[in-house]
Amino acid sequence: xxxxxxxxxxxxxxxxxxxxxxxxxxxxxxxxxxxxxxxxxxxxxxxxxxxxxxxxxxxxxxxxxxxxxxxxxxxxxxxxxxxxxxxxxxxxxxxxxxxxxxxxxxxxxxxxxxxxxxxxxxxxxxxxxxxxxxxxxxxxxxxxxxxxxxxxxxxxxxxxxxxxxxxxxxxxxxxxxxxxxxxxxxxxxxxxxxxxxxxxxxxxxxxxxxxxxxxxxxxxxxxxxxxxxxxxxxxxxxxxxxxxxxxxxxxxxxxxxxxxxxxxxxxxxxxxxxxxxxxxxxxxxxxxxxxxxxxxxxxxxxxxxxxxxxxxxxxxxxxxxxxxxxxxxxxxxxxxxxxxxxxxxxxxxxxx
Amino acid sequence: xxxxxxxxxxxxxxxxxxxxxxxxxxxxxxxxxxxxxxxxxxxxxxxxxxxxxxxxxxxxxxxxxxxxxxxxxxxxxxxxxxxxxxxxxxxxxxxxxxxxxxxxxxxxxxxxxxxxxxxxxxxxxxxxxxxxxxxxxxxxxxxxxxxxxxxxxxxxxxxxxxxxxxxxxxxxxxxxxxxxxxxxxxxxxxxxxxxxxxxxxxxxxxxxxxxxxxxxxxxxxxxxxxxxxxxxxxxxxxxxxxxxxxxxxxxxxxxxxxxxxxxxxxxxxxxxxxxxxxxxxxxxxxxxxxxxxxxxxxxxxxxxxxxxxxxxxxxxxxxxxxxxxxxxxxxxxxxxxxxxxxxxxxxxxxxx
Numbered sequence: 001x002x003x004x005x006x007x008x009x010x011x012x013x014x015x016x017x018x019x020x021x022x023x024x025x026x027x028x029x030x031x032x033x034x035x036x037x038x039x040x041x042x043x044x045x046x047x048x049x050x051x052x053x054x055x056x057x058x059x060x061x062x063x064x065x066x067x068x069x070x071x072x073x074x075x076x077x078x079x080x081x082x083x084x085x086x087x088x089x090x091x092x093x094x095x096x097x098x099x100x101x102x103x104x105x106x107x108x109x110x111x112x113x114x115x116x117x118x119x120x121x122x123x124x125x126x127x128x129x130x131x132x133x134x135x136x137x138x139x140x141x142x143x144x145x146x147x148x149x150x151x152x153x154x155x156x157x158x159x160x161x162x163x164x165x166x167x168x169x170x171x172x173x174x175x176x177x178x179x180x181x182x183x184x185x186x187x188x189x190x191x192x193x194x195x196x197x198x199x200x201x202x203x204x205x206x207x208x209x210x211x212x213x214x215x216x217x218x219x220x221x222x223x224x225x226x227x228x229x230x231x232x233x234x235x236x237x238x239x240x241x242x243x244x245x246x247x248x249x250x251x252x253x254x255x256x257x258x259x260x261x262x263x264x265x266x267x268x269x270x271x272x273x274x275x276x277x278x279x280x281x282x283x284x285x286x287x288x289x290x291x292x293x294x295x296x297x298x299x300x301x302x303x304x305x306x307x308x309x310x311x312x313x314x315x316x317x318x319x320x321x322x323x324x325x326x327x328x329x330x331x332x333x334x335x336x337x338x339x340x341x342x343x344x345x346x347x348x349x350x351x352x
Numbered sequence: 353x354x355x356x357x358x359x360x361x362x363x364x365x366x367x368x369x370x371x372x373x374x375x376x377x378x379x380x381x382x383x384x385x386x387x388x389x390x391x392x393x394x395x396x397x398x399x400x401x402x403x404x405x406x407x408x409x410x411x412x413x414x415x416x417x418x419x420x421x422x423x424x425x426x427x428x429x430x431x432x433x434x435x436x437x438x439x440x441x442x443x444x445x446x447x448x449x450x451x452x453x454x455x456x457x458x459x460x461x462x463x464x465x466x467x468x469x470x471x472x473x474x475x476x477x478x479x480x481x482x483x484x485x486x487x488x489x490x491x492x493x494x495x496x497x498x499x500x501x502x503x504x505x506x507x508x509x510x511x512x513x514x515x516x517x518x519x520x521x522x523x524x525x526x527x528x529x530x531x532x533x534x535x536x537x538x539x540x541x542x543x544x545x546x547x548x549x550x551x552x553x554x555x556x557x558x559x560x561x562x563x564x565x566x567x568x569x570x571x572x573x574x575x576x577x578x579x580x581x582x583x584x585x586x587x588x589x590x591x592x593x594x595x596x597x598x599x600x601x602x603x604x605x606x607x608x609x610x611x612x613x614x615x616x617x618x619x620x621x622x623x624x625x626x627x628x629x630x631x632x633x634x635x636x637x638x639x640x641x642x643x644x645x646x647x648x649x650x651x652x653x654x655x656x657x658x659x660x661x662x663x664x665x666x667x668x669x670x671x672x673x674x675x676x677x678x679x680x681x682x683x684x685x686x687x688x689x690x691x692x693x694x695x696x697x698x699x700x701x702x703x704x
Contacts, residue, residue: 039532040525108494115467115490135531138464138490142497143524149501150517156510165502172495173392179487180391 013086014336018061021091025057028100032151033143043140047107055236056106056207057099059343063211063225064095065336066328067218085336094155094214101152102207105168108144109175109199111137160210167206174198183263185288189270193234196241201233224330228340231324236347238317241266246301246310247351257297260288267316269300272309280307314348321348365438366688370413373443377409380452384503385495395492399459407588408458408559409451411695415563415577416447417688418680419570437688446507446566453504454559457520460496461527461551463489512562519558526550535615537625537640544622545586548593553585576682580692583676588699590669593618598653598662599703609649612640619668621652624661632659666700673700 033044068090115137145168152164178195181187208229212222244259245268259266265273269288273281284303290296304310321344328337385396420442467489497520504516530547533539560581564574596611597620611618617625621640625633636655642648656662673696680689 035525037525037529040528043528112490112494115487134486135467136528138467138493139524139527139531141490141494142460142464143521143528145494145497146517146520146524150514150521153510153513153517156514158505158508158510158513161505161510161513162502162508165498165505168498169495169502172491172498173387173389175491176392176395176488176495177389179491 014065014082014339017086017089018058018065021061021096022054022057022099025061025096025099025103028096028151029103032100032104032147040143043136044143046140047111047144051107054103055343055347056102056204059204059229059232059340060099060102060207060211061091061095062336062339062343063208063229064091064215066331066340067212067215067221067225069216082336090215092214094157095211097151097155098160098210098214099207101148101164102203102210104144104148104151105164105171105203108141108148109171111141111144115141163206163210167202170198170202174200174202178264181265183289185265185273185285187265187270189267189274192265192267192270196234196237197230200237200240201230204233204236205230221331224327228324228327228344231320231327232344232347235317235320235324235344238267238313238320239348239350242268242310242313242317243351245269246304260297260300261292263288267313268304268309271312272304272307275309275312276307317348321345366417366434366691369438369441370410370417373413373448374406374409374451377413377448377451377455380448380503381455384452384456384499392495395488396495398492399463399496403459406455407695407699408454408556411556411581411584411692412451412454412559412563413443413447414688414691414695415560415581416443416567418683418692419564419567419573419577421568434688442567444566446509447563449503449507450512450562450566451559453500453516454555454562456496456500456503457516457523457555460493460500461523463493463496467493515558515562519554522550522554526552526554530616533617535641537617537637539617539622541619541622541626544617544619548586548589549582552589552592553582556585556588557582573683576679580676580679580696583672583679584696584699587669587672587676587696590619590665590672591700591702594620594662594665594669595703597621598656612649612652613644615640619665620656620661623664624656624659627661627664628659669700673697 033041035041035044065085068085115134148168149161149164152161155161174195174197177191178199181191181195205226206229209222209226212225216222241259244257245266265288269284272284276284280303284300287296287300287303324344325341328340331337385393387393387396417437420437467486500520501513501516504513507513526547526549529543530551533543533547557578558581561574561578564577568574593611596609597618617640621636624636628636632655636652639648639652639655676696677693680692683689
């Protein structure tokens with residue numbers, strides 16, 4: 001639970017209270033999904049396996065804290081400001097519901113991605129119970145989306161429902177755009193960024209936006225935190241895409257090379273194709289068009305590692321992270337911006 | 353468009369205005385889905401193929417009309433009351449949005465059912481573009497669910513969002529319960545009714561409930577129309593299940609026998625297994641457990657037709673329809689209850 005806390009070095013009271021808040025977020029999450037039907041509850045139990053860094057709820061809560069003006073104001077040092085915050089804790093039920101809703105939407109996308117992953121397994125021949133698993137995954141994802149919206153509506157705040165709906169529309173459109181561009185080996189950076197902005201950055205941005213808006217009516221602060229989340233989301237996705245290509249499966253803890261198998265061109269490959277000389281470019285294109293195999297993945301990985309493409313992709317992710325952190329300058333009194341700075345750093349340097 | 357109008361014999365002004373209303377519902381539906389991304393719009397174009405009887409939006413609008421008290425009151429004859437209604441037309445933007453939202457939720461379930469249908473086709477060997485189609489269907493269904501909630505939230509009425517969310521939760525749970533009971537040859541009537549009440553009747557019930565609530569604050573009338581929709585929804589699903597087993601593919605216009613192929617036990621089979629003598633019961637169970645084939649489907653169809661099971665299932669559907677119609681007695685001043693009566697009759701006697 002609350003694994004990102006390990007990268008938050010402030011220690012002490014705030015972190016403990018955040019851990020308690022995350023426990024409450026998880027209770028809201030679990031109560032929402034509880035059904036009178038045992039098979040539904042058993043299926044929901046599976047999504048425990050999907051739970052990862054809890055980045056989205058963490059950001060919703062941290063944005064809620066950072067947007068809070070403490071009585072001490074910006075002139076106080078961080079320790080004093082944190083103390084003031086602890087004395088006058090600003091996080092509410094609405095913050096926790098927003099955090100749970102964002103995580104539930106995220107889980108739904110993972111579960112439906114799992115449908116695609118099972119499809120990949122099928123291509124490699126593992127078809128045992130493929131159909132049964134596929135159907136259950138589709139329905140479980142639907143159940144999660146539906147519950148996310150229902151949970152959101154329990155706040156009785158139509159503007160929050162509307163924002164979440166806008167973002168899930170954007171997210172689905174981004175996934176559809178990505179699907180449309182499968183096996184498009186001339187995918188350009190502009191389209192790649194349009195895809196990841198929609199499918200990943202939009203949700204991470206709205207976590208920060210809604211978390212912040214619960215704590216302040218200063219729209220400049222809200223929008224700064226929204227942009228922070230959005231930029232960070234872009235960097236997060238680039239890092240995800242880099243790891244899928246050149247990460248270590250043991251460290252990352254999931255099957256890698258899936259983007260290649262699915263014909264999804266990501267930033268390192270786009271940069272390689274843009275920059276390589278003609279023969280190398282042709283060699284990579286030939287490998288990309290070939291049937292998926294471990295040999296093919298290994299060859300592509302070696303080509304990338306012998307080039308500057310991965311470093312260049314990292315550079316883009318780092319620049320986006322810097323842009324995210326720069327937004328924190330617009331959150332003048334937020335004593336927790338140092339924690340948001342650390343989250344940003346962790347996102348871009350993570351190896352899993 | 354508005355195909356059920358063909359079964360509404362009142363004719364004249366009200367029907368013309370309803371057709372105009374349905375045109376507006378379809379405009380709201382289409383505008384909501386419109387994207388700045390051409391591939392998304394192209395994919396949404398496919399759902400035109402899914403459009404059928406438009407039962408749900410029709411019921412939302414008819415419930416809105418029926419719940420309206422006309423100045424003439426219940427003592428007036430139907431023609432006079434209809435005239436009064438035409439002079440003081442009660443349907444609003446909210447009615448039309450509710451109608452579009454319910455249809456969009458329904459389309460999402462059809463698109464995700466299509467994932468399962470493609471799986472069936474795959475089992476019969478048609479695997480061309482199966483994977484691509486499967487993934488697009490999952491994402492398109494998600495896009496529809498998301499847009500249904502977003503469209504709903506544009507009303508700025510949290511209680512409507514909440515009801516829709518409750519119903520989609522119920523609907524997903526019903527689908528999951530159904531999946532859980534696949535190839536359960538001892539499925540009983542109680543569980544079958546629990547499944548269809550959740551997966552079908554809940555949405556049809558809420559169409560009527562929300563449509564009515566926009567027109568009246570008399571909760572007795574709202575709840576009567578909600579129960580009308582719910583009972584009708586049960587009858588509708590039973591008729592659907594009967595047609596899947598013994599309908600004519602040419603008349604129904606879609607692949608039949610899918611429930612058998614998916615191991616879904618429906619009311620005629622449940623009644624057969626309950627009532628048949630031991631040898632016939634054993635013969636049916638053996639056929640049910642066998643590999644899907646046209647021979648198997650034909651044999652099961654013949655066994656059903658030689659028995660009383662289909663007639664008995666029809667009897668249950670008709671009883672539910674009578675229960676639905678009985679609720680209309682609680683809608684005293686509704687001049688359009690005769691149209692709702694006709695819809696009820698059409699649902700249970702339909703052959704497609």
